[in-house]
Amino acid sequence: MRAKGKAPKVLIAAVRPEPVADSPEGSGLQSPVTRPVRAGIEMAVFVLDQQKTPLMPCSEKRARLLLERGRAVVVRLHPFTIRLKDRIGSETQPLRLSLDPGSKTTGIALVRHLERIDLETGEVSREAHGLWLAELTHRGAQIRERLTARCAFRRRRRSKNLRHRAPRCHNRTKPQGWLAPSLRHRLDTTLAWVNRLQRLAPITSLRQELVRFDTQALQSPEISGVEYQQGELAGYEVREYLLEKWQRACRTCNQRKGRQPIEDVLSNQPERLRRLQSQAKAPLHDAAAVNATRWALFERLKAAGLPVSTGSGGQTKYNRQRLGIPKTHALDADCVGQLTALHGWNIPTLTLQATGRGRYQRTRLNRFGFPRGYLMREKRVHDFQTGDRVIAEMPTGKNAGIHVGRVAVRASGYFNIQTATNLVQGISHRHCRVVQRADGYGYSSTPTQTEEARQVG
Numbered sequence: 001m002r003a004k005g006k007a008p009k010v011l012i013a014a015v016r017p018e019p020v021a022d023s024p025e026g027s028g029l030q031s032p033v034t035r036p037v038r039a040g041i042e043m044a045v046f047v048l049d050q051q052k053t054p055l056m057p058c059s060e061k062r063a064r065l066l067l068e069r070g071r072a073v074v075v076r077l078h079p080f081t082i083r084l085k086d087r088i089g090s091e092t093q094p095l096r097l098s099l100d101p102g103s104k105t106t107g108i109a110l111v112r113h114l115e116r117i118d119l120e121t122g123e124v125s126r127e128a129h130g131l132w133l134a135e136l137t138h139r140g141a142q143i144r145e146r147l148t149a150r151c152a153f154r155r156r157r158r159s160k161n162l163r164h165r166a167p168r169c170h171n172r173t174k175p176q177g178w179l180a181p182s183l184r185h186r187l188d189t190t191l192a193w194v195n196r197l198q199r200l201a202p203i204t205s206l207r208q209e210l211v212r213f214d215t216q217a218l219q220s221p222e223i224s225g226v227e228y229q230q231g232e233l234a235g236y237e238v239r240e241y242l243l244e245k246w247q248r249a250c251r252t253c254n255q256r257k258g259r260q261p262i263e264d265v266l267s268n269q270p271e272r273l274r275r276l277q278s279q280a281k282a283p284l285h286d287a288a289a290v291n292a293t294r295w296a297l298f299e300r301l302k303a304a305g306l307p308v309s310t311g312s313g314g315q316t317k318y319n320r321q322r323l324g325i326p327k328t329h330a331l332d333a334d335c336v337g338q339l340t341a342l343h344g345w346n347i348p349t350l351t352l353q354a355t356g357r358g359r360y361q362r363t364r365l366n367r368f369g370f371p372r373g374y375l376m377r378e379k380r381v382h383d384f385q386t387g388d389r390v391i392a393e394m395p396t397g398k399n400a401g402i403h404v405g406r407v408a409v410r411a412s413g414y415f416n417i418q419t420a421t422n423l424v425q426g427i428s429h430r431h432c433r434v435v436q437r438a439d440g441y442g443y444s445s446t447p448t449q450t451e452e453a454r455q456v457g
Contacts, residue, residue, distance in 0.1 A: 042059060042060040042061070042347070042348070043060065043080075043132060043133075043347050043348045043350070043445075044057035044058065044059065044110075044131040044132045044347075045057055045058050045059065045060055045062075045063040045080050045081070045082060046079055046080065046081040046082070046132075046200040046201055047063075047072075047081070047082055047083075047084065048075060048081065048082070048083040048084065048200070049083070049084055049087050049088050049089060049090065050083070050084060050085060050086070050087060050088050051088055052083065053088075053089065054198075054199065054200055054201050054202045055084070055087075055090050055092065055202065056090070056092050056093060056095075056201075056202065057110075057131055057132065057201060060080075063080070063082050066082065066084070067082065070085075071084060071085055071086055072084050072085060073085065076436065077389060077435055077436045077443075078350065078389075078436065078441075078443035079132070079134070079197075079200065079350060081200055092202040093112055094112065094113055094114075094204045094205070095110060095111070095112055095113075095131070095201055095202055095203050095204055095205075096110075096111050096112075096113045096128070096203070096204065096205045096206070096207055097109070097110055097194065097197060097198075097201075097203050097205075097206050097207070098110075098111060098206075098207040098208075098333040098334060098336045098337070099190065099194075099206070099207070099208045099209065099297075099333055099336070100209045100316070100329055100330075100332040100333035100336060101186070101190065101208065101209065101290055101293065101294060101297060102290060102329060103138075103140070103186070103289040103290050104137065104138060104140075104141070105135050105136065105137050105138070105329045106135070106136040106138065106186070106189075106190050106329065107133075107134075107135055107136075107328070107329030107330040107331070107332050107333035107334075108133070108134040108135070108136060108193060108197075108330065108333055109130065109132070109133050109134075109330055109331075109333035109334040109336075110130075110131045110132040110133075110197065110201060110203070111128040111129060111130050111131060111334060111342075112128065112129045112131055113126065113127070113128045113129075113205075114126075114127045114128075114129075115127075125340045125341070126338055126339055126340045126341075127340055127341045127342075127343065128334065128339060128341070128342050128343070129342075129343045129344050130334055130342065130343070130344045130345045130347055131344075131347075132201075132347070132350075133330035133331070133333075133334070133345075133347055133348070133349040133350065134193075134330060134349065134350040134351070134352055135328070135329045135330050135349055135350075135351050135352065136189060136190065136193060136352045136354070137351065137352065137353045137354060138185060138186045138189060138354055139185065139354045139355070139356065140182035140183065140185050140186055140289065141182070143181055143182045143185055144180075144181075144182040147181060147182075152369070153365070153369045156369055177296070179292065179293065179296065180292075182289075183289060183292050183293050185354070186289070186293050187293050187296055187297055187300070189354050190297060191297070191300055191301075193352070194206070194301065194304065195304075198304070198306075203306065204306065204307075205306055205307045205308070205309065206301050206304065206306050206307070206308045206309070207308070207309045207310070207311065207336050207337050208297065208298060208301060208308065208309075208310055208311075208336070209310070209311055209312070209313060209316055209332070209333070209336045210294055210295075210298055210310035210311070210312075262276060262277075298310070309337055310337070311336040311337035311338070315336075315337065315338075316332050316335050316336050319335040319336075319339045319342075320332065320335045323335070323339075323341070323342055325342065325345055328349065330349045331345060348445050348446060348447055349445070349446040350443065350444075350445055351443065351444045351445070351446060352441050352442075352443065353441060353442035353443070353444070354440065354441060355387060355440060355441060355442050356440055357387070357438065357440045358379055358386065358387075359375075361375075362374060362375045362376075362377060363375070376411050380409070381409040381410065381411060381413060381415075381429070382413055382429040383434075384407060384409050384415065384429060384432065384434065385409060385437070385438050386407065386408050386409050386438065387406060387407070387438025387439075387440070387442075388406070388407050388434050388436070388437055388438045389404075389405070389406055389407070389434070389435050389436040389438075389443075390404075390405070390407045390417065390432045390433060390434050390435060391403070391404050391432070391433050391435055392404075392417055392424070392427045392431050392432045392433075393431055393433075394427065394431055395431075399424055399426065399427065403417050403419055403424050403427065404417075404419060404435075405417045405418045405419035405420065405424075406418045406442055407432065413428060413429045414426045414427065414428055414429075415427050415428075415429060415432065417432075420444060
């Protein structure tokens with residue numbers, strides 16, 4: 001058993017924000033309703049009571065004091081969670097979990113929401129305070145590529161060895177609501193994190209960016225005519241679709257074209273006209289992936305037993321630009337739905353990279369489908385598994401020092417550790433210590449954005 005008070009210090013040091021190469025895209029807009037933020041604001045820490053019931057998240061400073069005084073123990077590193085030794089139950093505030101589903105990345109935001117009603121005017125003010133941000137990176141493209149390769153290998157074997165046998169795929173039927181494996185992965189990983197966060201925080205409601213149309217008709221059924229056409233979100237939905245379709249096309253070219261047919265404008269540039277016409281017919285693969293899983297995710301969220309509200313993509317952009325908030329997937333989740341003000345949004349973002357739990361395939365193949373090597377039959381080596389987060393303390397040698405990161409095991413017992421900055425190779429298992437077991441995800445943190453950088457962006 002470790003000495004009391006030593007383990008928390010090591011664990012707290014291991015979860016400090018790690019540097020990354022990219023920073024969020026900024027925005028030059030300012031808003032009088034957004035509270036000014038400072039650089040270095042910390043991410044909230046999840047708290048459980050003695051019976052593992054979720055309590056209100058606390059600050060990193062308070063969590064550090066609780067650990068140093070022996071009043072709490074560490075449960076998980078990512079997301080960082082502690083459990084109190086001397087408390088059962090506590091008062092909680094309404095927390096909302098917002099989702100911004102995407103084809104490659106899904107934004108997740110945990111906010112404390114508050115609604116105020118002006119007794120004189122009856123106006124409702126909806127404010128939110130950001131507590132925790134995350135971006136879940138899916139691996140749907142990787143799943144699709146592997147399935148395509150396996151299909152090609154089966155086709156080659158069937159044509160060479162079993163030419164008399166008909167393809168089995170002709171005998172298979174798809175049940176109602178079937179989703180392709182790459183799409184089902186997006187749905188399953190998002191729901192897995194919703195369920196995990198419900199066990200870590202007292203979430204009272206869910207919100208999802210779902211619809212693509214203006215919701216004015218839902219709010220005021222009697223609205224019609226110019227009043228409906230010129231509402232707050234007028235033009236946002238169509239504009240966002242066109243920008244996505246044409247990859248943020250040049251404004252000067254659009255103004256020069258005006259209402260003229262594209263065939264007349266580019267009559268002397270046939271090659272460019274052919275390229276634009278082919279682009280106009282090209283499908284939006286990412287948008288199709290989101291559309292295929294949007295309603296399935298909504299139905300699964302409703303089955304969670306919590307109130308579920310929705311918002312449109314145009315409304316999300318309208319809120320973000322009005323409040324002067326940079327463009328990231330996590331901050332988009334913060335801005336989903338009806339929102340009057342958002343405070344404390346400039347906090348670190350936890351990146352959740354879906355890595356999987358390994359492969360069933362134990363044979364490595366070349367590009368022709370022939371074996372070129374074999375993997376170990378056992379996943380664990382000296383009680384370590386690829387994906388575990390470890391701390392390695394090397395006393396001597398070229399890798400002397402303390403290394404914290406994701407381990408990749410080798411049969412020889414000398415592992416590789418992927419830290420936040422580089423890859424350290426040849427670390428003996430005798431110098432490694434597990435701080436969190438592999439759960440199918442890789443973790444990294446994006447630090448807060450300074451006010452000066454946001455204004456420059």
